[in-house]
Amino acid sequence: MLRKLVFILFIFFSTKSLYAQEFIKGQVTDAESKEALPFTNILFSEKGKGTVSNAEGNYTINLSNLKDTDSVSFSYGGYTTIKYLVKDIKKRSTLNVALKPLVINLEEVVITSKNISVKDIISKVEENFEKNYKKENVKEELFIHSFHRTTMNKDNPFQLKKSSFEEINQAKSDKIMAMLPDEFINYLDSKHSWYTGDDEHKLVAKKAISLEESSFQKINKELEKTLNFLAEDIENSFGNDDVYYRIKSGIIGTKLKDEEEAESDSINSLNPDVFDSLHYNFKTKYVKSGIKEVFNNVTDIDSDYLEFITKKGKYNFELEGATMIDNDVAYKISFTPKGGNFQGMIFVSSETFALLQMDIEYAPEKRGKHIQLLGIGFSENFKKMKVIFEKGETNYFVKYIYNQVDISFSFERNLSLLKKQKRFMFDKKLEEIKVKTNLHMSSVETRELLVLERKKITPDQFDQVKEEEIVKVKREQKNSLDLWEGGTIITPTKSLEQYQRKEEM
Helix, strand or coil: CHHHHHHHHHHHHHHHHHHHCCEEEEEEEECCCCCECCCCEEEECCCCCEEECCCCCEEEEECCCCCCCCEEEEECCCECCEEEEHHHHCCCCECCEEECECCECHHHHHHHCCCCCHHHHHHHHHHCHHHHCCCCCEEEEEEEEEEEEEEECCCCCEEEEEECCCCCCHHHHHHHHHHCCCEEEEEEEEEEEEEECCCCEEEEEEEEEECCCCHHHHHHHHHHHHHHHHHHHHHHHCCCCCEEEEEEECCEEEECCCCCCCCCCCCCCCCCCCCCCCEEEEEHHHHHHHHHHHHHHHHCCCCHHHHHHHCHHHEEEEEEEEEEECCEEEEEEEEEECCCCEEEEEEEECCCCCEEEEEEEECCCCCCCEEEECCEEEEEEEEEEEEEEEECCCCEEEEEEEEEEEEEEEECCEEEEEEEECCCCCCEEEEEEEEEECEEEEEEEEEEEEEEEEEECCHHHHHCCCCCCEEEEEECCECCHHHHCCCCCCCCCHHHHHCECCCCC
């Protein structure tokens, strides 16, 4: 009876806590055109806290942790900022915000900047870049949203040309090929604490959810059933001094090694129950590497994304005017390539020459890396980047990054898996599987990184942070604000709200 009473009280207070959350939702639009303003910067009173509107201009804010005297401001490059007191909006469930275009007399800005030219402004951006974005010891709360859509050719991407194993034959190969979907879709949302030290980073994962379809899981089960005997035989060969497996493509080949000989990089090697219906794992070092890459794309002056600054001779620039972004008077500069890849718009502080916002993408008929060598192809077909920076006490930090990349990959080579027995002169071939590949894949990846909160830490505080080896990801059926326990995140777009993971039949 006591246990039942405790359970009832727990449910009561949990429900009460959930309903105590005060949410406000809405859309940010242009007051004149009525069009949505995506990625509007939404700041709370305390510096380093806030969110952004999504690609459709929609936002959600949890007001529960804000005081009545706090404020919420909506700012967008080229528009007048609107600020609300929490006490004036907390009784509302919806707040649609219409921002008015703002134009500043450019002559007034030019006077304070000593008639600087647009090329000089870009030079000043490069000259002051390291000072404006110098690293500090900080702890940042991150919300990261990523979306992958991958398609693959269905016309014989893999053809079994030869198999000396009775268990592996054309019929089983055809069965697996027939299971391949038209596309693989994956949504992955996560919250992390990101610590920046003097020369390294640490990550403490808080929560990660995936809305991946079960297509891959279904195929993986079939592959396990078909190839389990082979996996066991390969594993047994690791303890046999006379027999080994080798994978080969043309004149290129490598011997398969035991994970104990070479450190395993399997994302699930630390958890034997990863292929269940609820969870899977990533190694923390890979998650860290991905986050560091996203930050470096916009804070490392040598980044390809910033070539319009470092290789300014490859671009045409136009000073379109000036506007206010937060408390900064900003130059509004557009640019197009004459030898580079990008086109876009940037906003530059007229005082510090810091990039305040940037919105860039590959210009039409431009693309990045393109490799075609020995049957292997890779192309960067499209890149797009939207960035909002936030001013700290002495320098600037990343507030929000939207990054979209479209790539294609091809692999047209013969692959062989050989089982061999060691001999004095020439090793004897015991078994062989030969596959002809004609694989062509296209992938669109979208990543959003939002800094929800930021605060300085000491070197000692950084040293005390303990990092786990894995990040555990939970598979969910559908995205919901409840999954994030009432916290402020990037509002899901309509497509994500409507998306529901298709379960295996």
